[in-house]
Amino acid sequence: xxxxxxxxxxxxxxxxxxxxxxxxxxxxxxxxxxxxxxxxxxxxxxxxxxxxxxxxxxxxxxxxxxxxxxxxxxxxxxxxxxxxxxxxxxxxxxxxxxxxxxxxxxxxxxxxxxxxxxxxxxxxxxxxxxxxxxxxxxxxxxxxxxxxxxxxxxxxxxxxxxxxxxxxxxxxxxxxxxxxxxxxxxxxxxxxxxxxxxxxxxxxxxxxxxxxxxxxxxxxxxxxxxxxxxxxxxxxxxxxxxxxxxxxxxxxxxxxxxxxxxxxxxxxxxxxxxxxxxxxxxxxxxxxxxxxxxxxxxxxxxxxxxxxxxxxxxxxxxxxxxxxxxxxxxxxxxxxxxxxxxxxxxxxxxxxxxxxxxxxxxxxxxxxxxxxxxxxxxxxxxxxxxxxxxxxxxxxxxxxxxxxxxxxxxxxxxxxxxxxxxxxxxxxxxxxxxxxxxxxxxxxxxxxxxxxxxxxxxxxxxxxxxxxx
Numbered sequence: 001x002x003x004x005x006x007x008x009x010x011x012x013x014x015x016x017x018x019x020x021x022x023x024x025x026x027x028x029x030x031x032x033x034x035x036x037x038x039x040x041x042x043x044x045x046x047x048x049x050x051x052x053x054x055x056x057x058x059x060x061x062x063x064x065x066x067x068x069x070x071x072x073x074x075x076x077x078x079x080x081x082x083x084x085x086x087x088x089x090x091x092x093x094x095x096x097x098x099x100x101x102x103x104x105x106x107x108x109x110x111x112x113x114x115x116x117x118x119x120x121x122x123x124x125x126x127x128x129x130x131x132x133x134x135x136x137x138x139x140x141x142x143x144x145x146x147x148x149x150x151x152x153x154x155x156x157x158x159x160x161x162x163x164x165x166x167x168x169x170x171x172x173x174x175x176x177x178x179x180x181x182x183x184x185x186x187x188x189x190x191x192x193x194x195x196x197x198x199x200x201x202x203x204x205x206x207x208x209x210x211x212x213x214x215x216x217x218x219x220x221x222x223x224x225x226x227x228x229x230x231x232x233x234x235x236x237x238x239x240x241x242x243x244x245x246x247x248x249x250x251x252x253x254x255x256x257x258x259x260x261x262x263x264x265x266x267x268x269x270x271x272x273x274x275x276x277x278x279x280x281x282x283x284x285x286x287x288x289x290x291x292x293x294x295x296x297x298x299x300x301x302x303x304x305x306x307x308x309x310x311x312x313x314x315x316x317x318x319x320x321x322x323x324x325x326x327x328x329x330x331x332x333x334x335x336x337x338x339x340x341x342x343x344x345x346x347x348x349x350x351x352x353x354x355x356x357x358x359x360x361x362x363x364x365x366x367x368x369x370x371x372x373x374x375x376x377x378x379x380x381x382x383x384x385x386x387x388x389x390x391x392x393x394x395x396x397x398x399x400x401x402x403x404x405x406x407x408x409x410x411x412x413x414x415x416x417x418x419x420x421x422x423x424x425x426x427x428x429x430x431x432x433x434x435x436x437x438x439x440x441x442x443x444x445x446x447x448x449x450x451x452x453x454x455x456x457x458x459x460x461x462x463x464x465x466x467x468x469x
Contacts (some may be wrong), residue, residue, distance in 0.1 A: 008034040010333060011125050011139030013117040013278065016043020018310030018322030019145035020101050026330045027108035034137055035110055036117030036127055038277070041101045043147050044311075045319045047094060052169045053189055055090040057351050060196035064353070068390060081197050084172045113137075118279030119144065123305055126279070141305045141333040144285070144293055145322070146278060148271040148311035153181070155241035161250045161264045162242070165190070168266050174199050175264040179252050181239055183210030185350045187268035188222070192352035195229040202232040202262070204254055209235055211350070215362030217377060217397055218417045225354050225393050273312045290314070297340040299329050307332075321346055347429045349422040354394050357425040360413030360432040366399050374400045374408035378458045380418040384449040394418020396458045398428075400438050408438045408462045414455070424452050438462040 010026050012019045015037030023035040040047050066079040105112050115129035123142045127135045150164035158164060165186055174197045180187045183205030195201040203210060210233055211219050226233060239254040249263040273291045284302035286294040293308040295301055301308055309325035311317045324341045331338035350356040366373050377397040380386040394417045400408035414428025431441050442463050446456035460466050
């Protein structure tokens with residue numbers, strides 16, 4: 001049974017990254033918090049997104065290492081994949097992290113309600129428990145954080161060989177032939193994973209290139225690397241439907257009259273906000289035509305004391321952006337100064353192989369915004385640590401604003417592709433957000449040998465002097 005509670009200082013609907021971050025952050029400040037979650041704590045990111053997908057990518061990385069072990073003097077036979085073991089490892093990781101969130105909630109006295117929360121007038125939330133019981137709770141403040149679900153496309157309903165980013169994470173085998181519809185970040189991560197594990201992968205993308213919005217130099221590195229993996233990239237094509245085969249696979253129809261027989265299809269065309277179960281009757285909370293809850297730059301809805309964060313609003317669909325929005329909102333509920341999130345400067349990461357990471361505008365975007373820029377880029381192929389790792393595909397690229405004297409000044413954007421760049425971006429992210437200049441960053445000392453030296457050397461080259469490359 002769901003216990004009926006007194007009024008809380010804060011009620012959070014949704015237990016994903018934005019929701020649990022808000023609940024725990026508020027509770028650490030002494031706030032009395034209730035959190036309503038209809039599924040497992042951790043939301044999409046932890047249970048059906050970021051974490052399990054990266055667990056699969058790490059399995060793919062181990063497979064690559066074993067394949068190339070002889071190059072390091074390690075004699076090993078050709079690797080084989082037992083994907084059921086991969087699944088079990090993923091489940092253990094997810095279960096441990098979900099349990100950790102539950103333990104933190106208990107330790108900070110966050111009251112967790114397992115069910116669907118619907119907001120009504122007066123910041124009253126009606127909770128329908130997963131066991132059928134109901135309760136009403138109220139909050140001085142309410143945060144809507146119900147997240148998102150995979151977008152679907154006509155003629156590709158879930159079931160059988162048709163998988164979304166949810167179902168693909170439950171596979172217990174590696175399909176021999178796989179089509180990925182959508183060449184964005186999520187699609188490219190799945191394409192990279194299964195190609196590295198031995199599948200024949202085809203990406204079907206409607207736009208002129210995969211990873212649209214990426215800096216051109218960065219995107220070209222990914223395309224070249226994908227072609228080395230024998231990933232077939234078809235861009236500028238429209239899928240129209242599919243015809244299941246007797247063997248359990250299907251034939252995907254696309255383009256003018258093209259067909260592709262595969263064993264499975266991953267539909268990866270983005271995610272839509274999930275406001276479906278929020279209720280909102282009797283409130284001034286507005287949902288726009290695309291399904292996003294409308295907020296201002298402080299994540300405030302039209303209803304006094306009600307906020308919305310994460311994938312539910314029209315901001316970058318990134319877990320760490322949800323964390324930042326959670327802190328922004330909680331600070332406001334505490335009466336503390338709170339600065340809006342600078343969405344044009346958040347860190348981005350794509351975990352395909354090679355990895356991609358960036359902060360700030362790319363070269364084309366900076367020029368389109370009216371900046372006169374100076375650009376420097378250095379490849380990983382000359383980096384000693386990259387050569388030691390045997391991972392030399394990639395580059396670091398820095399876009400700086402040109403000063404009146406023609407020299408580069410403030411760093412506008414840092415874009416990287418290559419080995420472990422998602423772990424290297426922090427220096428570039430800080431540079432962009434602190435509006436640091438090239439001369440200031442050039443004073444930083446990078447450890448040697450390290451992958452991060454490439455960032456330092458790229459900055460140094462912008463000063464007009466360098467000792468490498």
